[in-house]
Amino acid sequence: MSSEKPPFLVLSPALQTYAWGKRGSQSEACSLKASADPDFVIDANQTYAELWMGTHKKGPSVIRHPQPLAGTLLSDWLKMNQWALGEVVATEFGGELPFLFKVLSVNQALSIQAHPDKTRAGELHSRAPDKYPDANHKPEMVIALREFEGMCGFRPFSEIQSWVVAVPELQQVLGDKVTEAVATLGEDASPEDQLSVLRLAFSSLMSADPVAVRGQLEALVKRVRAISSSSLSREEQLVCQLDQLYPGDVGCFCLFFLNVVPLSRGGSLFLPANEPHCYLSGDVVECMACSDNVVRAGLTPKFKDKDTLCDMLTYTSSTPDRFRVAPQKDKQSEFSEIYDPPIPEFAVARVSVPAGAGDFSLPPLQGPSILLVVEGEASLSAGELSYDARRGVVLFVSAQTEVKFSPVDRDQQILMYRAYCQLQS
Ligand SMILES: [Zn+2]
Known part of the structure; x- marks a missing residue:
């Protein structure tokens, strides 16, 4: 039954309102959230800094669809559905989603910082858990949606x-x-x-x-x-x-x-x-x-x-x-370029489908992925499940799942980003 092993889940991501974020709808993080969530009301005076797509406890994503799972935390669902991570990733990363995917909208500078490697992260965490809440390392990669400076x-x-x-x-x-x-x-x-x-x-x-x-x-x-x-x-x-x-x-x-x-x-x-x-x-x-x-x-x-x-x-x-990370052509998908940093936890594919391209699909991956639609609209399907994918929609895609897309307006291009973990190529 597809409802027991859903090929994908539609997520409601968490929006963080830190003071350094952009205001109201000028924030891409906020604009994406509002585009896909009819219940979300933009406060023009609020600063919206980060959209979190994943399982981190400070901003866990909530399942919106399919309906029987609506309201469940992705993190809770994954605990009971380890198959969705794929066997290799589930074993390697202790049954957890190994990455956190975000959109950042920076209006004013964030702190100058560095992140410890795994050994030091463990030491800092055991010495001062209030200041260093995790024992894990935190390599990070950014890809610009618009002009960016760092x-x-x-x-x-x-x-x-x-x-x-x-x-x-x-x-x-x-x-x-x-x-x-x-x-x-x-x-x-x-x-x-x-x-x-x-x-x-x-x-x-x-x-x-x-x-x-x-x-x-x-x-x-x-x-x-x-x-x-x-x-x-x-x-x-x-x-x-x-x-x-x-x-x-x-x-x-x-x-x-x-x-x-x-x-x-x-x-x-x-x-x-x-x-x-x-x-x-x-x-x-x-x-x-x-x-x-x-x-x-x-x-x-x-x-x-x-x-x-x-x-x-x-x-x-x-x-x-x-x-700098130079994107590589994806051999499995003609519209994808892959940003693959030298760490095992994640890579990101930029999927850019030109107008007039017609139906296309994203290949099944060994591990889990999170897909964010930035531009365009398509009806998507995997197994028996389908959904209207448009700007701001965020999907968790289970391991070994092919996702098919049929663009709604063939004159419109589609842009998506897909974060994923794959331990063998
Ligand atoms: Zn950083």
Whole structure:
């Protein structure tokens, strides 16, 4: 009976209203939720930050369809229906959905952060479970839905050096000795020497006297504001913007150390453990291992664990290309491109079906997947179950299930994102 082993479930995702989110329907997270849920009323004054599609207990998705299961948490249903994860994934990940899929709508910068690897996550969790609620690691990947800007990884050393030389207020915060160590390191220095000077400089910034940081930041912003805005670098514009949001916060100086990266639609970044990053603005889908472990360094009123952060970072310095994920053609599906980061928990397929393409299907996968419809409308079916898929609809697709689509309007294109776990190709 299909109702006993449904090939897919339609989900109602959880919407998180953090203060950094975009307001009302400007938020893609909110707009997607409202498009698929006739009962949802948009509050134009509310900030809507994240749409959560998965089983995490801070925002679990609820089943909407098929009707007999409506109102059940996906997490509860999966406990009783391990077959839906596929045998290999269920065994490997202890019977849990291994990833959390999200839409983020960022209006103002999130904290500068890094996520611990598995070993350190376990240590932090056992030492301070209130601050580190999970023992798991949290690699994450973003794919831009619209224009997006973020910071990730340390810049090439020569760029950091140039900024230190060019910004006297940063020199004041770092002190003479550290400034000299950065400024005088030659191009022929060994990677080990570069790494240790970078570690010294960043740790000095993080442990600098907050009163001095605030004073120098005020001086920097005042100096930059006096320059004609058309001749400002992106970094100088950004330091003024960030100082308005987080006055006196040491995170404002971090942008001279970290790569500032714009993404256009379809552009992607993968953030492995122990790499500093920060989302500045824009709308993305994000997929991560199911965890909530964040070590924060700046741009936040929350707890900053600077010692842990400075200790855990890799201090690898490079262009942001190291973090980009180039989508690969999906051999099984002509309309899909796959973003497959080097971790087992998840990959994401971007399914872009041009107008006039006619009926198509998505192949069965070894493990579970979550599908989000961003654009277009199609009637979809799998086994005996069917549903009207349109913008904002979120599906959990059981392992080994082929999903067939028949577009409603053949002149309209369809765009979907599918997060999944597959341990063998
Ligand atoms: Zn993060």
